[in-house]
Amino acid sequence: MMPDLGKYADAVLWSYAASLALLVALVVLSVLRGRKIRAEMEKVENRMTRNG
Amino acid sequence: MIALLLRDLKLAFRAGGGFGLGLAFFLIVTVLVPFSVGPQSSLLSTIAPGILWLGALLACLLSLDRLLALDWEDGSLDLLATAPLPLEAVVSIKALAHWLTTGLPLVLAAPFLGVLLNLPVPGFFWLVISLLIGTPAMSVIGTFGAALTVGLKRGGLLLSLLVLPLYVPTLIFGAEVARRGATGMETQTPLLMLGGITAATIALLPFASAAVLRINLR
């Protein structure tokens, strides 16, 4: 399953781990903030329409 | 225009701050370097041009936040913006005043500090030349940075973050001239590049600074 990475295994694995972690963090943070802002906007909009 | 220049110069002298502080900072940085890297004179003379350039650059940076902030606070910037003088000219004058009070003293002080760092003899000439050509660009770029951050309460640190990357080309070519001069290599190419950058920033950047200032005064 795992390819033989030879003596550079550390370098390859670390670079994949670091990059994927950064990418995932970016996506997760973006989505979390997006959800929060969207919920907040709906709340404010609802309040506005109720109050006229 | 000349009245404005004289007013800025007078203010700088009276307030004392920018003028003396920049020089003192330059002196202290230069004195601290041997403490941090060791007293071997061969090492010091190798890094002297770079250290002196970096010290001058940081001293220049230090006085930038006062460049426009005082005029902003007491409202005279609004008056200048509505004056018949175009804002591009105002920011150019401001940059010139900054250079006369900060850049020029640094250039004049640099050879004396060079002695402290064992700068090789041919290096003195090129150090002064490169600083003389490079520091105006630093003042003009700094004016742009000051104009960007003028409305902010704590703009000082942000100003450094914005301005330092813009100083990279000037620093590279300027320090290269000084280094090559100190080791007796040809200096024409970096000198021309340095001159080109300075000329271009003086010619073009005031427009950006004025545009930014107009946005901030809106």
Added chain:
Amino acid sequence: MSIAAKANTLWEYANPRKFLATSERVLPVFWISSAICLVVGLIWGFFFTPDDYKQGSTVKIIYLHVPSALMAINCWLMMLVTSLVWLVRRHHVSALAARAAAPVGIVMTLIALATGAIWGQPMWGTWWAWDPRLTSFLILFLFYLGYVALWEAIEDSDTAADLTSVLCLVGSVFALLSRYAVNFWNQGLHQGASVMRAAAVTGADTEEKVSNIYFYPLLLCMIGFVLLFIALVLYRTGTEIRARRIKALLARERVSG
């Protein structure tokens, strides 16, 4: 005629509502296709490509390094274009897109720098060399930081959009200047080609020299990164538009109430 029609359709998306509706529709396509490209490309590259005879298995880092470096630069270019559009045509979506893209650019630059450093350690024997390419990326990183910091520092969003746009324009010129300055500076140091420069040229940094076995998975990864970038920027722009709307609504509420 056709150009005018095309331009018209493009500018329609300057309307925030229209932008939100459309991006909502196309976003899943971008998310899914980028995920497919990245998963397939990275697995292909990681598991099914041979080791390079000189670089060993470190050649596999190329599938992350090159696409992220590509996007780090293209992201700044995109910000430059959207900043110009904002300054000329005053479309809020454009300015907000630039704001949304900047953190993505920071992460791309970080990935490029990190993978480069990890690759450089076994190959050049050092984590960091002041090679022109590396140095330029570091400077680009600093520009991104300054740009984001300026956005965060200014309260009024229109002023912030104006100031950051001008900074982006001026910064682009200086970033380009730095690129040439850095090139010159390092050659001045090293006097022509040294081992390091040679390694950078024949190594992972130039894709023309990459043979076909490596090229197809690399291409897939690059497409995946582009799609991911588009998805992220569309999504984050939507977030910024909503955040701006909240601000506007709250301001109106204060005035009326």
